[in-house]
Amino acid sequence: MLRSTAATALFALALLASPAAHARTQPPAEKPACGGDLGAFLEGVKAEAMALGVPASAADEALAGARIDKKVLSRDRGQGVFRQTFLEFSKRTVSQARLDIGRQKIKEYADTFARAEAEYGVPAAVITAFWAMETDFGAVQGDFSTRDALVSLAHDCRRPELFRPQLIALIEMVQHGDLNPQASVGAWAGEIGQVQMQPKDIIKFGTDGNGDGHVNLKDSEEDVILTAARFIQSLGFNRGEPWIQEVTIPDGLPFEKTGLGGPLTAAEWFALGVAPRDGNTSFGHLKASLTLPQGRMGPAFLTYPNFGIYLEWNKSFIYTTSAAYFATRLAGAAPYDKGNPEAGLSPDEMKVLQEKLQALGHDVGKIDGILGGGTRVAIQKEQQRLGLPADGWATQALLGAL
Incomplete structure (x- = not known):
């Protein structure tokens, strides 16, 4: 699932990227799982939410006025592909301005960061980097109706098993008083707040950091920091170890x-x-x-x-x-030494390389001109076979050798 609103201005990330996309059990067959009449679909969603213990009033409040947003469906079908190199992308995202703001945030919310590390073992630097990468510290959180985005994607028959549970979780957020379905906006795939989390993860990991009785990832930095720390811990972060x-x-x-x-x-x-x-x-x-x-x-x-x-x-x-x-x-490290890397391949040249690798029996996935994990592994194997340094980088020398 696309997690980052700010980062998508630079590139489009692979779909289904986060654990927030994991689905709950499919709804019973008699409920419209996707497609068809929107009213009947929403009645099925309401029935499922009520079966999970959510009051009918919360479901009615959450779904009243829901509509299909064709812009969301267009985004879902029209995602671009990521073609920037590490040096290009990191130079744009790890800017001096972001570093300065990040260090200021760490100082400003020192007590909350200290609590996050004490309770969850996640350092301030790790949380803050995600905070910057996702939304520029909350400056760019998205302008799509969260409710309508999830209704659109759950109703659409492309991947309803992924988005319907997120819609149910949104109704739970309405029940808890943590989301206004008429006003809440975020990313096109339903992510909410300053670290772009989806409703299921907010329900599971949301933490009230400022003591107001609610989890507000749009406006409460304390909630953002502690919720992100708890979520990162759940992904397997080991206290006191480097990354x-x-x-x-x-x-x-x-x-x-x-x-x-x-x-x-x-x-x-x-x-x-x-x-x-x-x-x-x-x-x-x-x-x-x-x-x-x-x-x-x-x-x-x-x-x-x-x-x-x-x-x-x-x-x-x-x-x-x-x-x-x-x-x-x-955390205090020096800027990287960018070195002097060999020139890479153009997208068209990368496609030619992928075709050659595929013809040699390697699984490179889709022929898309992207240096993804499968293509890197295949490149290493061919580099080793050809007596070239097997560093996984696609070069003219490798393409010529093949």
């Missing part, structure tokens, strides 16, 4: 072992000459993947188990690496 660390690398590494899910520990990478730029080698016992977003000549990072929470938040590798790097900057 990403910039490193320098020597020539001659076993590049075929690089990439997410690699088999080595940080200490084993250190023994091979990989060196943290911050000098901290105290996490050598942890599993660590050597991640090269633009190949061996570009920036290099060790990603630790906590990096997994970024991939749970959003499946886009470039987004997650940028968000994780952003958090290290807020």
Whole structure:
């Protein structure tokens, strides 16, 4: 599910990216699951909500005046594809202005951040980076009617099993007095508030940080910080452990072992000459993947188990690496060394490469001109077969060799 309203101004992320998209049990068959008469569909939604213990009055309040928003359906069908490199995207998103505001927010809400780390083990920098990436600290939260967006996507027969449970959860929010169905606006796919969470996650992880008895992720920074921390903890964040660390690398590494899910520990990478730029080698016992977003000549990072929470938040590798790097900057890390990466391929050239890889028996998914995870793995295998450094970066040299 698209999580980010602000980031979509720069690119469109992969659909169904977050755990917020997980569905509840399908409604009984006799209720219209999707399509058909809107009134009959909404009656089915109301009946399902009541079966879960929601008062009829809350369902009536939530669904009164609901309509299909064709702009939402157009967005859902017309998502773009992500073509920026890590250097391009991170340069635009991890700006000095955002860093300055982020550090100011950490100082301003120091007590709330301290509570978040004490209770959930999530540092201020990690929360704040997501806060910045998602909505520019609440400045860009979206202008679609949340209720109508979810009605449209649940009624549409493309993926009703994903959106209908979100609509039921929205009715629960109305029941709790945490959402005004007539006035609440957010992202086109139903995300709400300053860290763009969907109703099911707000119901499950929403935390009243300011003590007013409600969870308000649109206007209460305290609620935002504690809810985000609780949600991140649920994704598996390990207290006191790093998430990403910039490193320098020597020539001659076993590049075929690089990439997410690699088999080595940080200490084993250190023994091979990989060196943290911050000098901290105290996490050598942890599993660590050597991640090269633009190949061996570009920036290099060790990603630790906590990096997994970024991939749970959003499946886009470039987004997650940028968000994780952003958090290290807020925590005091120096700017990365951008290096001198080899030129990549154009979208059309990437499609040609994907076709060649597919013809060789590799599963690259859709031929879309995007350097996604499947394509990176296939590239590494072919680079190794051809005697090239197997760093997973698509270059003219590889395309020519194939």
